[in-house]
Amino acid sequence: MIIANQTFTAPVDNQPTTQPVYRVGIFGATGYAGQIAVNLLSHHPNARIAFVTSERAADPGNGDHESLGAIPIYPAADAPLDTIDAAFLCLPNGVSGAVAARAIAAGVRVIDLSADLRLDSAELYKSWYKQDNPAPQLLPAPYGLPEIAGKRAALAGARYVANPGCHVTATLLALYPLAAAHALTADPVIADTKTGVSGAGKTPKLDSMFVEVYGDVKPYNIGHIHRHVPEIEQELHNLQADVGPLIFAPHLIPIDVGLLATVYARLRPGWTLERARELFIEAYQHEPLVDLLPAGQVARIADVAHTNRAVIGLSAGVSSATGDTIIITSAIDNLRKGASSQAVQNFNIMFGLPETTGLL
């Protein structure tokens, strides 16, 4: 076929769909997470992309808007909220919450991929993000990790959802079955994560340049200082109040997508690797988007890159000789189960659609 324009990756026409079809708007569609959201939703049988927003792609110089293929592009401020049933917000922290509030007021359901709605407390948000929360009236928001007991039910019919980030999703999936069973000691829990460069976003900066990243492995914001720390601790504490502190150490890896969390935790007396494994089987055996590997196998990024699934492995070492340490490896595609495919999963639940629609 003849390609008319390459500046925006034109999605294929929506497939012939079954009823119902919900109209969606994708805000921040030209960022890396936004691009995946556009791709997933353009193939989703129960969604039709009514518009996307992009400050880059839209022409702010006049009131008009450009369109590409059948999909119009607006600046976010001009998006016609009355034409959509649901909004996917792939917008920066501090901006996203305000758009969410506006959309909700217009009767649009919101899947917010920013951090603005993730922390239950606006004070905690301010202390970590160094700015006022733009939508404190929406807190606490339903938290979009449906594999955690109780979350899925809360999402059904919800008007909005705080979609967790990539490090958080991988780390919580690794720890959830243990924390839910109160199997963890009060010792520090260590999450050493390895992440692809797309997690740093699409805005040009030296640290994300090819030459700077190539051949390197670089830790960043390690210890107890990364903004994902309070989010992970919040959810862990909800499950097991006396869990230890989180030591969180992300590492930038020269790959484009993918995230691996290697999580080290200590088990209370009486817990063996085998008993721990039972918890994971119980938690994930019926989850369509979380795969538990056979005993002894480790998760790797190649298992999950460009897929919508998480993969979890349990390893080794639970014995008195090793301090009853369990190692959980947890891998996701940071832009998918760590962002946009999880957003679609939450969309499906909110609208009563089969949970994996458009994802398998």
Added chain:
Amino acid sequence: MIIANQTFTAPVDNQPTTQPVYRVGIFGATGYAGQIAVNLLSHHPNARIAFVTSERAADPGNGDHESLGAIPIYPAADAPLDTIDAAFLCLPNGVSGAVAARAIAAGVRVIDLSADLRLDSAELYKSWYKQDNPAPQLLPAPYGLPEIAGKRAALAGARYVANPGCHVTATLLALYPLAAAHALTADPVIADTKTGVSGAGKTPKLDSMFVEVYGDVKPYNIGHIHRHVPEIEQELHNLQADVGPLIFAPHLIPIDVGLLATVYARLRPGWTLERARELFIEAYQHEPLVDLLPAGQVARIADVAHTNRAVIGLSAGVSSATGDTIIITSAIDNLRKGASSQAVQNFNIMFGLPETTGLL
């Protein structure tokens, strides 16, 4: 110039040198570590490469040997030990020790890069390597990590040395100042390492193929099962008898060279990050090949790839809120300070040369 043959990377002619000049043989010269050893020693002012060995490059079909440029190539079994003062053994475990014993008997000093001489106990070796130690009469061998107190003195004039491996070097440099001061608790010490593919050697196998590694991060032999575990534990226990068990988790990264160890350890009551930092300053301020980063900075592989140095960073998190956990980042080039440049450093010490000769 006109290149006559490309099958073996011809080293440049030895530089005009100062006396004395020691004749060296490099065994296993076509492997990745061997190639670096050839490169370093061909530029070393006090060394002259008398021969190299390579089962691949040498022709085993006749008694003769091929030569390339000025350097003859032999199969290891035919190497003329009477023509060298020192032997660098870049040979497989189980083979290397026997060659070492033969060379020592011939009056040749030996730098052994294999694991054969690293464990003080032949029994321990057998339990981890599943074979008899080929040279138990040489145990315990001087251990070639000169930055550890006492090791340097033991190396001066030694007839042979066990050169430590890459994971071990990075991990021990991260923990040594703390263990020497008995600052560690009995909790598990966690070393999460990230390593380039050259560490897996040059023998073709599926796991080292480009397509298999590209875009992936893969943990392997995690827990308490990797062969480097007993070596690290041995050296740590020599420094602090009541140190906790080691949890060791290597990860394969899609880069060619470089190794980063992110080490998590807990400090005894009374130790702060500042006090811990004093230990590292004390240990490394006069070390020419170990760089301690400013407070708060992290080591990264880009700092050390293709260099002969180690870089160490101390981070964060020592407080009651984080279980007094310290994070040490330790980076080396796995083929250099993790193998061949460390071997040259040890060679320099053994022969009374300035320690950094040929390395800066």
Added chain:
Amino acid sequence: MIIANQTFTAPVDNQPTTQPVYRVGIFGATGYAGQIAVNLLSHHPNARIAFVTSERAADPGNGDHESLGAIPIYPAADAPLDTIDAAFLCLPNGVSGAVAARAIAAGVRVIDLSADLRLDSAELYKSWYKQDNPAPQLLPAPYGLPEIAGKRAALAGARYVANPGCHVTATLLALYPLAAAHALTADPVIADTKTGVSGAGKTPKLDSMFVEVYGDVKPYNIGHIHRHVPEIEQELHNLQADVGPLIFAPHLIPIDVGLLATVYARLRPGWTLERARELFIEAYQHEPLVDLLPAGQVARIADVAHTNRAVIGLSAGVSSATGDTIIITSAIDNLRKGASSQAVQNFNIMFGLPETTGLL
């Protein structure tokens, strides 16, 4: 869900399908092209994978066969040809043709991804492949590049097809409209191709090791010596008898998948870039799997990696000042439009299915 076994990537269950459903066998299913074929066909609404073959995965030691999920694995020699309607042969040259002949004799339609059926002349095959053609009685075979005029019609209902390779597909798509219009001079046509490492196959060898490829760009078999040369020349000569010789220069690039051909050709007097562009529009405007870029844009591998499409760009330089040279950039995923998705496209045509079924 609980993963039972990771040695073979289990395809998802076939989707609910529409009639008809053809039973297919995939030979050589564990190679890189084979894996893509398994993936594509496991999602194909009109195909059901009856079995796969793999000398690696199958146990040759006993008469039995292993199975994974619902799909049994056989050694190729034991494959039950009577259970399938079509065979996809991802087998080595020299082996594949014999299997093809056997399958055809059993009434199975064959899509052969090897080179065995591509050259019309068994003598030419022998001179380039240094072995006898294993199935000369099948020559000439219908050639599976349906975008070339006449090929599509010949494939409809064909019993077997020679599926072209990746370099050939990219190069022929770049030159076909020009050759078909007899627009090329008798000067040499130059194809400088850049290809990912998966094109070298999955068998471990030094040249495909991560460390050997990383950071390198390497030409190989350049000039008039690569085995793809006679195949490209055969098809070009069929279109324009007086076309010039092919100069073919492949380069290995450190990426996993993708192929870019940069093709330089000279146009006969009277042909302008604009007129040449009309030929490409005419040839490809209705082709669902070949995209022609806007004037002046170049094809790149990022456009096509992990997709089933080819992308073509026309550039520059047709003037007397530049010797009337046209540059055509042509990009494909070497494992898809260069191998397995093209095989599925041919399968669709042979069986009268819509041509893009399972591919968009």
Added chain:
Amino acid sequence: MIIANQTFTAPVDNQPTTQPVYRVGIFGATGYAGQIAVNLLSHHPNARIAFVTSERAADPGNGDHESLGAIPIYPAADAPLDTIDAAFLCLPNGVSGAVAARAIAAGVRVIDLSADLRLDSAELYKSWYKQDNPAPQLLPAPYGLPEIAGKRAALAGARYVANPGCHVTATLLALYPLAAAHALTADPVIADTKTGVSGAGKTPKLDSMFVEVYGDVKPYNIGHIHRHVPEIEQELHNLQADVGPLIFAPHLIPIDVGLLATVYARLRPGWTLERARELFIEAYQHEPLVDLLPAGQVARIADVAHTNRAVIGLSAGVSSATGDTIIITSAIDNLRKGASSQAVQNFNIMFGLPETTGLL
């Protein structure tokens, strides 16, 4: 040792040197070429870095300047020209020429790595660079590719030199022996180059971001439109007035450094590959920084990355069946023989030092 500051890579102290020692200033020291120049000159026995300039690293807010280690950093405008004997200009086109003129007026010899002095004609410069040449009074400048006959002599004692760029160096080294012998036809000469991302500079932009480059091969400015075209054509025409036009097609490759030019040219009747090879032997046999490979071998980037040499291979295909096409592969490190080590080579020649001082 203790690292005080990591924002600027501190060079090692200058080696103990032999007389004479020339004081040099490096302008634009924090760019990729500038960093290599700093590294090379800090190890050069006849050079002492008096200062570097960097708009980024210097503090423009006050009149003072920061220093790092022993080397002060200035904004370029404040550089004390009276303290140096030679200036290396790693500055942007359009800026560099003016600094060159100022330095020359101050009695400083200049090695200009920008394009400002490369074209002999200011008019030609303006038509390709779309700006006035900032120093037309310096044209024509001695051209810093000493391997071309006559250039070396012109450089000895020269006050300034136009240092050629990376694509130009690789392409001219590939064609020089043929053009000098008038062996080329008037047909187009095609240079298909593959280059690492560092060639695009250090300024953050989307096209140089890791995620954009990873997994891609992208042609850019192909045809007769890249700014390097007039420079290559100028030098070729000086050698052979009736050489054909240049078709130039650079490709961006996901590696950090290195450049491979695959050059296709046609030989006049009577020239064979063997006779052509004699020309290359004649031209390069005594060149210390250009290596000619054995017959049939191809140059690859792995041969030259992180080295100061060029490698040239001659291949195939000179016969009437292939239009007397010769393929020359020419590889360099784009930041070294394509920029900064060539600048040091020219510095050595200008100051009467052995040409490879500090480079082997």
